Amino acid sequence: xxxxxxxxxxxxxxxxxxxxxxxxxxxxxxxxxxxxxxxxxxxxxxxxxxxxxxxxxxxxxxxxxxxxxxxxxxxxxxxxxxxxxxxxxxxxxxxxxxxxxxxxxxxxxxxxxxxxxxxxxxxxxxxxxxxxxxxxxxxxxxxxxxxxxxxxxxxxxxxxxxxxxxxxxxxxxxxxxxxxxxxxxxxxxxxxxxxxxxxxxxxxxxxxxxxxxxxxxxxxxxxxxxxxxxxxxxxxxxxxxxxxxxxxxxxxxxxxxxxxxxx
Amino acid sequence: xxxxxxxxxxxxxxxxxxxxxxxxxxxxxxxxxxxxxxxxxxxxxxxxxxxxxxxxxxxxxxxxxxxxxxxxxxxxxxxxxxxxxxxxxxxxxxxxxxxxxxxxxxxxxxxxxxxxxxxxxxxxxxxxxxxxxxxxxxxxxxxxxxxxxxxxxxxxxxxxxxxxxxxxxxxxxxxxxxxxxxxxxxxxxxxxxxxxxxxxxxxxxxxxxxxxxxxxxxxxxxxxxxxxxxxxxxxxxxxxxxxxxxxxxxxxxxxxxxxxxxx
Numbered sequence: 456x457x458x459x460x461x462x463x464x465x466x467x468x469x470x471x472x473x474x475x476x477x478x479x480x481x482x483x484x485x486x487x488x489x490x491x492x493x494x495x496x497x498x499x500x501x502x503x504x505x506x507x508x509x510x511x512x513x514x515x516x517x518x519x520x521x522x523x524x525x526x527x528x529x530x531x532x533x534x535x536x537x538x539x540x541x542x543x544x545x546x547x548x549x550x551x552x553x554x555x556x557x558x559x560x561x562x563x564x565x566x567x568x569x570x571x572x573x574x575x576x577x578x579x580x581x582x583x584x585x586x587x588x589x590x591x592x593x594x595x596x597x598x599x600x601x602x603x604x605x606x607x608x609x610x611x612x613x614x615x616x617x618x619x620x621x622x623x624x625x626x627x628x629x630x631x632x633x634x635x636x637x638x639x640x641x642x643x644x645x646x647x648x649x650x651x652x653x654x655x656x657x658x659x660x661x662x663x664x665x666x667x668x669x670x671x672x673x674x675x676x677x678x679x680x681x682x683x684x685x686x687x688x689x690x691x692x693x694x695x696x697x698x699x700x701x702x703x704x705x706x707x708x709x710x711x712x713x714x715x716x717x718x
Numbered sequence: 719x720x721x722x723x724x725x726x727x728x729x730x731x732x733x734x735x736x737x738x739x740x741x742x743x744x745x746x747x748x749x750x751x752x753x754x755x756x757x758x759x760x761x762x763x764x765x766x767x768x769x770x771x772x773x774x775x776x777x778x779x780x781x782x783x784x785x786x787x788x789x790x791x792x793x794x795x796x797x798x799x800x801x802x803x804x805x806x807x808x809x810x811x812x813x814x815x816x817x818x819x820x821x822x823x824x825x826x827x828x829x830x831x832x833x834x835x836x837x838x839x840x841x842x843x844x845x846x847x848x849x850x851x852x853x854x855x856x857x858x859x860x861x862x863x864x865x866x867x868x869x870x871x872x873x874x875x876x877x878x879x880x881x882x883x884x885x886x887x888x889x890x891x892x893x894x895x896x897x898x899x900x901x902x903x904x905x906x907x908x909x910x911x912x913x914x915x916x917x918x919x920x921x922x923x924x925x926x927x928x929x930x931x932x933x934x935x936x937x938x939x940x941x942x943x944x945x946x947x948x949x950x951x952x953x954x955x956x957x958x959x960x961x962x963x964x965x966x967x968x969x970x971x972x973x974x975x976x977x978x979x980x981x
Contacts, residue, residue: 466850
């Protein structure tokens with residue numbers, strides 16, 4: 456009997472050329488498909504929700520696959536994680552990908568097309584001294600950032616807008632550049648971290664990193680929060696700020712309909 | 719005029735085959751010597767205090783070098799860190815080595831031979847779920863550890879003993895295996911971390927990792943704290959516990975005489 460399976464996946468993006476399978480490169484999709492194909496004894500193709508770039512991390516990426524395979528769904532998580540760690544089930548090694556949840560879903564479910572929204576996290580380390588242990592996990596900004604100015608600018612981004620100004624060239628063609636951002640929080644955490652969390656119904660190519668770069672420029676006084684409506688209205692990528700580096704970005708959560716997850 | 723220079727160095731050991739220079743391998747000493755030789759326009763040889771193994775980290779490694787070079791000592795830190803980051807002085811990249819302090823010391827000073835003591839930190843992640851982002855920075859132990867039992871065992875280690883039982887084969891030959899441990903603290907930090915800090919006048923090969931492995935076995939109930947004096951007295955490596963993995967270990971601080979740092 457054919458089954459359709461949805462995975463929740465975390466990964467440290469540092470050692471990967473991004474999510475998407477590419478010949479001769481280590482990618483998250485490529486590693487997972489190799490392991491799942493071995494377990495299912497057939498060629499498995501994963502539909503990932505978000506094609507994260509090289510260096511981008513995930514706490515809750517989702518991907519689905521279907522097939523007529525023998526392994527019980529409830530055995531996949533442990534078996535796949537074991538193979539991802541090199542098959543030794545060793546306490547001394549831990550892989551840079553982990554499957555945190557596996558569940559069977561209706562045959563018509565598709566991890567990407569059925570996603571109703573996502574939350575991304577972007578982590579800024581706001582201090583002068585670099586932290587060598589977090590160099591791949593945050594964006595270090597030396598100049599003290601004005602969080603209140605960043606929050607004011609963030610408030611202008613929330614809502615339904617044409618976000619063409621926050622889109623890099625090079626992504627897949629989109630029918631429309633209109634998206635709805637329902638939440639954009641700027642919080643301070645321990646150790647000089649500033650964490651931006653953004654929830655929306657969809658994101659354009661590099662949108663979160665360009666928003667992060669633009670908010671950093673607002674926070675450092677290079678531009679004013681009051682410019683934001685104008686930047687958005689211009690629909691001009693050159694009016695927005697720089698693209699913040701990939702290591703600060705985390706795909707945190709993907710939302711589906713009621714049957715699989717709430718939005 | 720010849721100068722003698724002492725560096726304080728932090729590094730993420732993940733991407734290195736340890737401290738010591740080895741042909742064809744990326745090592746901390748090798749990277750630093752290349753950068754310093756370039757800046758000083760002569761072959762620089764570093765004397766490191768501790769030859770940390772592959773995967774072991776440092777917060778405060780020390781190393782000294784001498785020579786008759788033109789670059790002012792106060793310019794070395796910034797210039798070397800810039801070169802370590804690939805010479806771009808870019809805010810977007812951070813190296814996995816950082817020089818945190820540079821100072822001129824008397825010509826007779828030697829970073830290794832003059833060290834009066836060191837503190838190492840060992841970080842245990844005591845929880846069931848792996849943390850992919852910390853997999854190279856701590857030792858994950860799934861079984862809930864009894865910190866009180868670990869502290870009792872630690873108290874038996876403090877003092878002057880023949881620590882041959884905590885020495886791996888393969889290190890440099892030592893005149894004596896007697897060392898003095900002046901402090902061994904077990905603290906709990908946020909996020910299910912157990913942090914062991916050990917200070918002593920010197921450490922045998924793998925001594926800190928074997929002590930960490932032995933304390934983990936005590937904490938998990940596999941052996942009792944009361945066995946410790948017997949294990950030490952046996953001077954037998956096979957009586958002690960396993961060697962905990964390198965990623966949990968950090969060289970935290972090196973102590974010199976009053977002129978360079980207190981013990």
